[in-house]
Amino acid sequence: MKQQGMIIQHSGRERDVVWAAVRRASLVEQGRQPGIAVQLRGVGKAYGEQTILRGIDLTIPPGELVAIVGRSGSGKSTLLRLLAGLDKVSGGTVAYDGASGAVSDNGIREDVRVMFQDSRLLPWKKVLANVALGLPRSRHHEARGVLEQVGLADRADDWPAHLSGGQRQRVALARALVHKPRLLLLDEPLGALDALTRIEMHALIERIWRANRFTALLVTHDPAEAIALADRVLLVEDGAIAMDLRVDLPRPRALGSAAFAALQDRLLRRLLQSDTAPGAEPVQDPGDISLQRSISEVRWAI
Amino acid sequence: MTSARSNRINWLGRLSPWVPTLVLVAVWQLASSRGWMSNRILPSPLGVAKAFWTLTLSGDIWANVKVSSLRALAGFIIGGSLGLGFGLLTGSFKTMETLFDTTLQMVRNIPPLALIPLVILWFGIDESAKVFLVSVGVFFPLYLNTFHGIRSVDRGLLEMARSYGLSGWPLYRDVILPGALPSILVGVRFSLGLMWVILIVAETISAQSGIGYMTMNAREFLQTDVMLVGILLYALLGKLADLLANGLSRYWLRWHPSYQGN
Numbered sequence: 001m002k003q004q005g006m007i008i009q010h011s012g013r014e015r016d017v018v019w020a021a022v023r024r025a026s027l028v029e030q031g032r033q034p035g036i037a038v039q040l041r042g043v044g045k046a047y048g049e050q051t052i053l054r055g056i057d058l059t060i061p062p063g064e065l066v067a068i069v070g071r072s073g074s075g076k077s078t079l080l081r082l083l084a085g086l087d088k089v090s091g092g093t094v095a096y097d098g099a100s101g102a103v104s105d106n107g108i109r110e111d112v113r114v115m116f117q118d119s120r121l122l123p124w125k126k127v128l129a130n131v132a133l134g135l136p137r138s139r140h141h142e143a144r145g146v147l148e149q150v151g152l153a154d155r156a157d158d159w160p161a162h163l164s165g166g167q168r169q170r171v172a173l174a175r176a177l178v179h180k181p182r183l184l185l186l187d188e189p190l191g192a193l194d195a196l197t198r199i200e201m202h203a204l205i206e207r208i209w210r211a212n213r214f215t216a217l218l219v220t221h222d223p224a225e226a227i228a229l230a231d232r233v234l235l236v237e238d239g240a241i242a243m244d245l246r247v248d249l250p251r252p253r254a255l256g257s258a259a260f261a262a263l264q265d266r267l268l269r270r271l272l273q274s275d276t277a278p279g280a281e282p283v284q285d286p287g288d289i290s291l292q293r294s295i296s297e298v299r300w301a302i
Numbered sequence: 303m304t305s306a307r308s309n310r311i312n313w314l315g316r317l318s319p320w321v322p323t324l325v326l327v328a329v330w331q332l333a334s335s336r337g338w339m340s341n342r343i344l345p346s347p348l349g350v351a352k353a354f355w356t357l358t359l360s361g362d363i364w365a366n367v368k369v370s371s372l373r374a375l376a377g378f379i380i381g382g383s384l385g386l387g388f389g390l391l392t393g394s395f396k397t398m399e400t401l402f403d404t405t406l407q408m409v410r411n412i413p414p415l416a417l418i419p420l421v422i423l424w425f426g427i428d429e430s431a432k433v434f435l436v437s438v439g440v441f442f443p444l445y446l447n448t449f450h451g452i453r454s455v456d457r458g459l460l461e462m463a464r465s466y467g468l469s470g471w472p473l474y475r476d477v478i479l480p481g482a483l484p485s486i487l488v489g490v491r492f493s494l495g496l497m498w499v500i501l502i503v504a505e506t507i508s509a510q511s512g513i514g515y516m517t518m519n520a521r522e523f524l525q526t527d528v529m530l531v532g533i534l535l536y537a538l539l540g541k542l543a544d545l546l547a548n549g550l551s552r553y554w555l556r557w558h559p560s561y562q563g564n
Contacts, residue, residue, distance in 0.1 A: 086465060108465050120462040124480040124557040133476065134466035161559045175466070 035063035035215035036182040042092035067230035113181035119168035166197035353527035377436025389448025427508035443492035451485025
């Protein structure tokens with residue numbers, strides 16, 4: 001009983017804190033780190049016999065926020081893991097700022113940071129120590145400032161087990177931001193959160209991205225999330241990019257606007273199709289394919 | 303009113319683990335004083351308490367407890383640190399696992415007490431024999447649990463730490479060791495239990511001092527009350543060791559949800 005009461009009170013307070021953090025984040029003057037340019041040429045990935053990704057050509061200009069959507073098993077998370085250096089490409093090249101080298105021995109770049117689906121906080125370190133993970137000792141003091149940016153300065157001395165799911169992901173976000181990444185990779189970081197917390201996290205991520213101008217790649221299964229946040233939405237299907245959709249809505253985006261709804265509808269339709277079209281032929285013109293497909297389907301139905 | 307009630311419940315909660323012990327002692331005392339049980343076979347709790355008091359006054363008991371505890375501690379430190387060390391090695395390095403694990407698994411299946419004849423031959427019946435036996439006994443629980451602990455560290459956390467630039471000793475200190483710690487502490491608790499079992503047997507078979515020696519000596523003179531004092535001392539010391547291990551767990555695993563909330 002007592003605990004339940006605490007949780008309710010908690011989420012109410014959490015919301016206020018997030019909004020306060022959002023307002024603050026835009027005011028904080030960061031050391032400007034321009035984003036990184038990413039270029040993929042014919043990138044493929046196979047585990048043994050199984051091909052996950054094939055022939056991916058993709059150019060992401062510096063500072064762009066790209067969302068990757070797709071059904072589970074489409075290879076969207078694998079693409080992110082390749083960019084993070086967590087997995088090695090089986091073919092093709094990945095170039096950062098035009099150069100394919102400049103990675104450390106284990107393939108991890110210092111200016112690329114990942115935020116995972118589960119927060120992956122170390123449960124035996126307090127919140128502040130988690131944020132400072134991997135920082136040189138001389139920069140440990142920066143952890144508190146970033147924690148303040150995500151609105152959790154007052155939880156610095158708590159154990160991660162005592163935080164809510166949304167708070168944990170905000171700590172994970174702070175842990176990534178403290179390294180001043182030039183490319184931030186977000187692997188469905190909001191997938192496990194409730195709808196309200198997600199909307200608040202969208203605002204937080206958007207403001208922090210706008211304040212820092214890093215390049216960002218967001219893997220998500222939610223078309224609304226992709227359109228709310230991204231400059232550009234990529235649809236990954238059967239290991240290839242099947243659609244490249246530019247989102248030119250002004251920010252901050254109104255979730256209810258007609259243009260938003262139209263884009264979301266288009267994306268959702270295309271996503272739903274990817275199930276009903278097994279062994280789809282290579283796509284020549286990804287932009288208009290949804291229309292062609294739906295017409296052909298209607299004709300078949302008649 | 304409510305706080306008085308919750309206080310009482312708290313009290314009962316604290317007391318309840320001891321209820322079976324107290325009931326057992328009460329029944330035992332009743333059986334002795336009613337004459338259902340001969341005092342030569344099993345002396346009454348009061349008789350045991352009296353024997354305990356005499357032994358305390360004469361100082362015998364403390365000398366023996368001290369000797370036994372030092373043996374246990376020495377064996378635990380030697381065997382435990384070796385077990386921990388080997389567990390860390392084989393858990394962390396594949397080559398070390400292939401090199402040592404087969405041999406260790408083979409040796410593990412030898413009950414340490416089966417070594418007693420050989421140990422007496424090697425060390426005689428002085429301190430080193432007992433310390434050696436305890437060391438062998440506590441080695442394996444710690445070895446196995448350390449190995450298992452390191453192997454079962456969350457892959458996701460390892461991947462995260464590596465991608466955040468940790469490697470080498472910092473990765474070991476911040477991620478691998480703390481991740482293995484719950485399992486290592488389980489090994490410590492197993493080891494502490496085994497430590498007393500082996501020491502009891504070793505002291506009973508061959509010793510010039512210690513609690514085991516005291517009980518065996520009492521048997522010569524049919525002092526069942528002293529024998530019981532010895533047996534109960536083992537129970538108390540075992541419980542004490544367990545409390546200590548539990549306290550360590552509580553401190554080291556204070557981040558762990560199952561050790562929080564009280």
